Amino acid sequence: MEGALDRNIPRKTWMGLLAKAPEGRVAALLDATTARPGFTWLRAPEIGSxxxxxxxGGTGAPFNLGEVTVTRCALTLESGEIGHAYIQGRRKADAEAAAVVDALMQTEAADKLRQSVLEPLASEMTEAKSERAAKAAATKVDFFTMVRGED
Amino acid sequence: MYVAVKGGERAIENAHAWLAEERRGNTDIAELSIAQIREQLKLAVNRVMAEGSLYDPDLAALAIKQARGDLIEAIFLIRAYRTTLPRFGTSRPVDTAAMACDRRISATFKDLPGGQILGPTFDYTHRLLDFKLAADGEIPDAPLREPEPGDVPHVTEFLNREGLIEDAPNDETPPPDLTREPLEMPADRALRLQALTRADEGFALGLAYSTQRGYARNHAFVGELRIGTVPVEMEIPELGFAIEIGEVTLTECETVNQFTGSKTEPAQFTRGYGLVFGQTERKAISMALVDRALRWEELGEDFEGAPAQDAEFVLYHADNIQATGFLEHIKLPHYVDFQSELELVRKLRREAEASQLQEAAE
Incomplete structure (x- = not known):
């Protein structure tokens, strides 16, 4: 899936990818790509909901369904860029890795990170989704009509 | 006279130590891991998340382990934990039309765009115990097939095009939140739906069943039942835009109900709605039936005195943590209360005996 993500991938999209990545995956891809830059916390990782x-009716007035656990943090790189992370679950290390990637995506390292962190994440997630969709499709009912024997 | 009693500490400590031992069971048997519960008892995990009102499969699995499989106790643990969390924000309403469906069936239309997708269902199984599961069985891979591209449209959309079903028009009224303000009557639909989605499954099922048996007649068809994942998108104030913060599995049920029309509305179908965390279809169908029954007033129907139509009865008794809290507290020490009852009964008996003696003497 080389080049699957646009060079001008919007921040909203990459933050979403980072948030939905499986546990430990962002850190593994990040650390395989580059040494982590120095940073200071703007907001140390914290767990909330x-x-x-x-x-x-699916389309009408909103109602409160229930909460989900969320971990968030924000940091400033030594070069000044600010990285944020809001990710589902109680995952402080993952939030840190996501915020580092978010900050690095605003630097000259963006291309490298897009290729070696975001694109693998995107293709892995697409693959997992496609497999599930294919299993669902295999359970789709193919109705056929029995020809009746009259006449 | 009020007498404070102390002295239970050692007994309580020892009881807890024994509880921990009993929880573990026979140590010759391998201990359950949280991941095993999360992966292999997924429907129990889903129920704990739905009624605990907190989506976190690992926490729900931990709660189930700690509660020794007592799901209401596990839900209690999740509810208690939830109150310790600061709330970072509120999601945009999830778009269930864009759900990546594992399952999607309609009882009202055989041929519909997107088709009938059975998914990993117990339906059509023979409900015979499978002794292969008692042995370490390898399972074959589930078959694959090329999926149709694009989102699976909602069934109600088709009926809506003909105007045969009531509309659910977009509305941005901020909903009340019963975790922030006490649940008070009258409860609007948004508040009712929040209470129902976290309601006890058994209670919701019983009420829904009562509507099918004729207590508040509203003959329901499952217009659509879908299970799958949707992204959760939230506005991040410090960024100034919304991002997807994660993904949740939901079960959605839309019922299509008979409605013969009223003074202001022509005959058309009406709707009941259920939306619940996880793969929880019994609960979602129950929720939709009870939601529809509770809508009698806004649809201009008669109140027939059925329990499922009585919002106060339904909403004040649907929460299993409130219910079990009040129910189970009566087993805790009530020595002082009972002492006064005892005094009262003794006094009444003394008086009765005294008057009998007096009568006999006269």
Whole structure:
């Protein structure tokens, strides 16, 4: 899936990719790519929640469905860029790795990180999703009509 | 007279130590890991997340282990933990039309765009015990097939095009939150849906079943039942835009109900809605049936005195943590209360005996 992500991939997209990555995966890809830069915490990793909303009837008025655990942090690289992370679950190390990637994506290292962190993440997630979708598709009912014997 | 009693500490400590030992069971048997519970008892994990009102499979698995498989106790642990979390924000309403569906069935339309996708269901199994599971069995890989591209549309959309079903128009009214303000009557639909999605599955099932048996007649079809994942998107104030912070599995049920029309509305179908964390379809269908029954007033129907129509009855008794808290507290020491009851009964008996003696003497 080389080059699957646009060179101008928006920050919103990469932050979403980093948030949805499996446990430990962002750190593994990041550390295989580059030495971690020095940084100071703007907000050390903390665990909290977000209230998830649904809509009545799927499309109507919103209602509160329940909360999800979230870990967030923010840091400043020695070169000045600020990285944020908001990721599902209680995963402080993953939040740190995600915030480092977010900050590095604003530096000259962006291309390298896109290729060796974000693209593998995106293709792994697409692969996992496709496999699940293919299993679901295999359980799809193919109706056929029995020809009745009259006439 | 109020007498404070002390002295239970040692007994309590020893009881807890024994509890830990009993929880572990026979140490010749391998200990359960959190990951094993999370992966292999997924539907129990889902129920604990739904009724605990906190989506975190690892925490739910831990709670199940700690509670020795008592799911209401596990839900209690999750609810207690939830209150310790600072809330970072609120998601945008999830878009269930864009769900990556593991399962999607309709009982009302056979041929529909996207098709009937059975998913990993117990339906059509013979409900015979499978003794192969008692041995270490290898399982064959599930077959694959090329999926159709694109989102799977909601069934109600088709009926909506003909105007045959009530609309659920977009609305941005901020919903009330019963975890922040006490649940008070009258409860609007948003509040009812929040209470129902975290309601006890057994209670919701019983009420839903009562509507099917004729207590608040509203003959429901499952217009659609879908299970799958949706991204959770949240506005991040310090960034000034919304990002996807994760992904959750949800079960959604839309019922299509008969409605013969009222003074203001022509005959059309009405809807009940269920949306629950995890793969939890019994609960989602129950929620949709009870939601529909509770909508009698806004749809101009009669109140028939059925329990499922009574919002106060339903919402004040649906929460299993409130219920079990009040129910189980009566087993805790009530020595002083009971002492006064005892005094009262003795006094009444003394008086009765005294008057009998007096009558006999006269």
């Amino acid at each position: 977000a209230m998830i909303r649904g809509r009545a």
